[in-house]
Amino acid sequence: LAKTTQPISMDSYEGQEVNITCSHNNIATNDYITWYQQFPSQGPRFIIQGYKTKVTNEVASLFIPADRKSSTLSLPRVSLSDTAVYYCLVTGGGNKLTFGTGTQLKVEL
Amino acid sequence: DTAVSQTPKYLVTQMGNDKSIKCEQNLGHDTMYWYKQDSKKFLKIMFSYNNKELIINETVPNRFSPKSPDKAHLNLHINSLELGDSAVYFCASSRLIGTGMNTEAFFGQGTRLTVV
Numbered sequence: 001l002a003k004t005t006q007p008i009s010m011d012s013y014e015g016q017e018v019n020i021t022c023s024h025n026n027i028a029t030n031d032y033i034t035w036y037q038q039f040p041s042q043g044p045r046f047i048i049q050g051y052k053t054k055v056t057n058e059v060a061s062l063f064i065p066a067d068r069k070s071s072t073l074s075l076p077r078v079s080l081s082d083t084a085v086y087y088c089l090v091t092g093g094g095n096k097l098t099f100g101t102g103t104q105l106k107v108e109l
Numbered sequence: 110d111t112a113v114s115q116t117p118k119y120l121v122t123q124m125g126n127d128k129s130i131k132c133e134q135n136l137g138h139d140t141m142y143w144y145k146q147d148s149k150k151f152l153k154i155m156f157s158y159n160n161k162e163l164i165i166n167e168t169v170p171n172r173f174s175p176k177s178p179d180k181a182h183l184n185l186h187i188n189s190l191e192l193g194d195s196a197v198y199f200c201a202s203s204r205l206i207g208t209g210m211n212t213e214a215f216f217g218q219g220t221r222l223t224v225v
Contacts, residue, residue, distance in 0.1 A: 041218075041219070042216075042218060042219070043113075043199045043201065043216025043217055043218060043219055044152065044199075044214075044216050045216070046213040046214065046215075049213070085150065087152075096154055096157070096165055097142075097154065097214055098154070099151070099152035099153070101150075101151070102150070
């Protein structure tokens with residue numbers, strides 16, 4: 001199973017763009033990169049998933065370089081409500097989601 | 110309408126007791142899971158059921174027994190509760206698909222279990 005490494009915490013201010021990078025050096029050909037968000041006292045929530053290049057949805061963008069050994073979750077113009085833990089997962093099909101330590105994002109005024 | 114609902118939300122009980130946590134999903138998914146999140150916030154899968162059959166069983170004490178009466182329900186029964194069982198337990202559901210793209214999992218709100 002490909003292991004992921006991401007910063008333990010990040011701080012930002014409202015209105016800024018936040019980029020959280022995740023490294024997954026052992027990613028396999030069939031693996032996808034998936035990000036989840038978890039607010040305090042809630043279950044994780046799917047944000048975005050990608051295989052290569054760039055994926056964008058209404059919440060975030062995901063940038064994946066050609067070698068796929070890392071990925072960057074980009075949150076445009078964060079607000080206080082984006083304060084949460086963000087998990088980067090490498091998922092190779094099947095249904096076993098392996099969560100790492102996540103990145104605690106704190107957004108301040 | 111809550112997609113994945115679990116009850117109770119909070120559970121405080123004494124060591125040695127037996128307790129159950131219930132989970133229901135109304136998304137029409139055929140796969141359900143139990144995850145445990147400890148005090149350090151690590152989320153670890155415990156069990157997964159597909160169409161009422163156990164497909165993932167991580168190294169979990171046999172005091173923990175999941176039961177799936179139908180594919181919309183996955184309950185977790187815990188016997189002889191210990192202090193170390195204190196954690197937040199999350200139920201989740203998803204579709205089961207083949208290799209390649211991982212399917213999105215939907216999580217419940219969690220059950221905070223405190224064993225005293």
